[in-house]
Amino acid sequence: MTILPQLIVNSIIAGAIYTLVAIGFNLIYGTVKFFDLGYGALTAVGGYAAFLFHKKLGLDLALSIILAVFLTGAIGWLVNQLVYKKLRARRASNMVFLVASLGVFTLLQALLAIFFSSQFQTLSTNAAGGRVFEIFGPTTWLGAGAVITQVQLIILLSGLAIMGALALLLKRTLFGKAIKAVADDEEVAKVVGIDTAKIIGGVFFIGAMIAGLAGILVGFDTGIEPTMGLSLLLKGVIASIIGGIGNVYGGVLGAFLLGFVENFGIWQISGEWKDAIAFGLLIIFLLFRPQGIIRK
Amino acid sequence: MEYLIHLAILVGIYAILGVSLNLVVGFTGLLSVTQAAFYGLGAYTTALLLVNFGVNFFLAAIIGMILTAMISFLIGLVLSRFRGDYYALGSFSFNIIIYSVFLNWQAVTRGPLGIPGVARPSLFGLTFSSNFSFLLLTLSLLLLTFLFTRWLTVSSFGRVLKAIREDETALQVFGYRPIHYKLVIFVIGAALAALAGALFASYITFIDPSSFVLFESIFILAIIILGGLANLKGSVLGALFLILLPEALRFVGFPSDVAAQMRQVVYGLILVFLMLYRPQGLMGEYKL
Numbered sequence: 001m002t003i004l005p006q007l008i009v010n011s012i013i014a015g016a017i018y019t020l021v022a023i024g025f026n027l028i029y030g031t032v033k034f035f036d037l038g039y040g041a042l043t044a045v046g047g048y049a050a051f052l053f054h055k056k057l058g059l060d061l062a063l064s065i066i067l068a069v070f071l072t073g074a075i076g077w078l079v080n081q082l083v084y085k086k087l088r089a090r091r092a093s094n095m096v097f098l099v100a101s102l103g104v105f106t107l108l109q110a111l112l113a114i115f116f117s118s119q120f121q122t123l124s125t126n127a128a129g130g131r132v133f134e135i136f137g138p139t140t141w142l143g144a145g146a147v148i149t150q151v152q153l154i155i156l157l158s159g160l161a162i163m164g165a166l167a168l169l170l171k172r173t174l175f176g177k178a179i180k181a182v183a184d185d186e187e188v189a190k191v192v193g194i195d196t197a198k199i200i201g202g203v204f205f206i207g208a209m210i211a212g213l214a215g216i217l218v219g220f221d222t223g224i225e226p227t228m229g230l231s232l233l234l235k236g237v238i239a240s241i242i243g244g245i246g247n248v249y250g251g252v253l254g255a256f257l258l259g260f261v262e263n264f265g266i267w268q269i270s271g272e273w274k275d276a277i278a279f280g281l282l283i284i285f286l287l288f289r290p291q292g293i294i295r296k
Numbered sequence: 297m298e299y300l301i302h303l304a305i306l307v308g309i310y311a312i313l314g315v316s317l318n319l320v321v322g323f324t325g326l327l328s329v330t331q332a333a334f335y336g337l338g339a340y341t342t343a344l345l346l347v348n349f350g351v352n353f354f355l356a357a358i359i360g361m362i363l364t365a366m367i368s369f370l371i372g373l374v375l376s377r378f379r380g381d382y383y384a385l386g387s388f389s390f391n392i393i394i395y396s397v398f399l400n401w402q403a404v405t406r407g408p409l410g411i412p413g414v415a416r417p418s419l420f421g422l423t424f425s426s427n428f429s430f431l432l433l434t435l436s437l438l439l440l441t442f443l444f445t446r447w448l449t450v451s452s453f454g455r456v457l458k459a460i461r462e463d464e465t466a467l468q469v470f471g472y473r474p475i476h477y478k479l480v481i482f483v484i485g486a487a488l489a490a491l492a493g494a495l496f497a498s499y500i501t502f503i504d505p506s507s508f509v510l511f512e513s514i515f516i517l518a519i520i521i522l523g524g525l526a527n528l529k530g531s532v533l534g535a536l537f538l539i540l541l542p543e544a545l546r547f548v549g550f551p552s553d554v555a556a557q558m559r560q561v562v563y564g565l566i567l568v569f570l571m572l573y574r575p576q577g578l579m580g581e582y583k584l
Binding site for chain 1: 327374377378380381382384385386388389390392393396397399400510511514517521553554557558559560561563564565566567568570571572575583584
C-alpha cells in the first residue's frame, strides 16, 4: 500500500491532462458533430509554437505561451476555413469529415517533424520541471507519501480553470448561447439570424487554443515530439466518449475516470499496457454504455 | 532493376491489403481502420511458425490466415454493434490494442527487437529466394486475391453487401441479417490482409511491431480512397501510386529523414484534397 498516495496523485494529474484535451475536443464535437482528429495535431502545434517562441526566439515565458496559444487557435480556425467549412457547405457525411481530419492530422504532424525534427525536446529550462511539492509526507499509515511538481499543479489548476471559464462562456454569454443553438440545430440557428459560420469558426478557434495550451503544459511536464498529438488525442477522445460525448462536464468526469483506471491498471499489470487498458475501457463503454456516464 | 523489383513486390503486397480493405470499406460501407493489425497478425504468425517450427511457408500462411480470421471474428462481433464514426473509432482501438500485444508480449514476439531470420517460401523443392521469383509469387497471389474478391463482389453475396452499405434497414425488411454479412466480409478481409502479412514477413525476412502501427492502417485506407471505393482495380492503382510517389520524392533530393516526412505530408494532402474535391477517389463507385 506504500505507493497508493502517489498512485492517486498520478491518476489525478493524468486526469487533468486528459481533461484539458477532452474539453476542447468535446466543445468542437458538440458543435459540429464530427470527430475532429486534426485536433490531436494541434496539441503538438501548441507545444512547438511555445518551443519556437521561448527557446528559439528567446521571448519571455508568459508571452511565449500566450502567443503560442493564439497561434494554435489561429491554425485551428484556418483549418476550419480551408477544409471543414467547404465540406459543411457540401453537406458531406461524417465519414468524409473523419477522413479529411485524419489527413489534416497527418499533414500537421509531418510538417512539425520537418521544421523541428522528430527528436524529443523539452520545454522547461530545468529538467525536473520546477519545484516539487510534497503533498503527504511519509507517514506511518500512508507509507511513502506523494509528490507533485509545480508544472503538474499548474496543469491541474488550468484544467479546472478552463472548465469553469468554458462553462461560464457557454451559459452566460450571447456567444455561448449561439454555440448551443448551432449545436442543437444549425439550420434553425441560421434561420433565427445567427451567423453560424462565424460561430463555428469561433468554436474552432477556442477549441484549438485549449488544445494548444494542453500541448504546452504537457511539454513542460514531460516534453514535446511531433507524434505526441496522437496519444493525447486518443486519450481525449476516450475521455469524451466514456464521459458523455458533447458534454463538457462529462468529458472531465471521463478524463479522471480514465486517469484512475490507467494508473491503477498499470499498478497491477505493467506500464507498457497503458494504451491497451485505455482502449479496453473505451470498448467496454462503447458496448455497455455508449452514451457515456452523463447522457446528453 | 533489383530496386524496381523491390518496389513491385511492395506494390503487390499493398494491393492485396487494399483489395482486402476495400471489401469492408468500399463494398460494405464500414470504415475500418484496423487492417494493419490483421496484416501484422498474419506476418507474426507466419514468422513465428517459420522461425520456431520450420513449417512450410504456405502452410504457415494458411495457419496465419485462419488464426487471423478467428481473431477478426471476435473483433468483428464487437464492432458490429457500432455504426458510422463510432465504428471507425472502435476499429482504431483494436489496432492499438493488437499493436501493444506485438510490442509487449515479449515472450512470444520479442517486442521491439522483432523477429529476424524469417525464411523465404519454398514449394516442392523450389525456393523463392531471388527477388524476381518472389515477385512472381506475390503477383500470382495478388491475381488470385483479385479474382476471388471480384467473384465475391459480383455474386449475390456481394450485392447484399452493397445493399447493406446503401440502406441497412431496408435490407432487414427483406429478411436479411446484415450482421452476418458484415461479419463474414470483415473476416474475409482480415484473412486476406493476413496473407499480405505472410508475404511481407517472408520477403523482408524480419518483422517488428513498427510495421503494424495505426498509421499503416491509415495508409491502407488512403490507398483505397485514392483508388476509389468499391472498385478493386482502383485499389491496385492506388497501391501503385502511393508506393511509387514517395520514391519520386526521393529523386527530388530531400535528405532521407525529411523525405520520410514529406511522404506523410503528401498522404495527408491527398486525403484532404480527395475529401474536398473527389470523395469517391479516382475510380470509385461509392462516396463515403
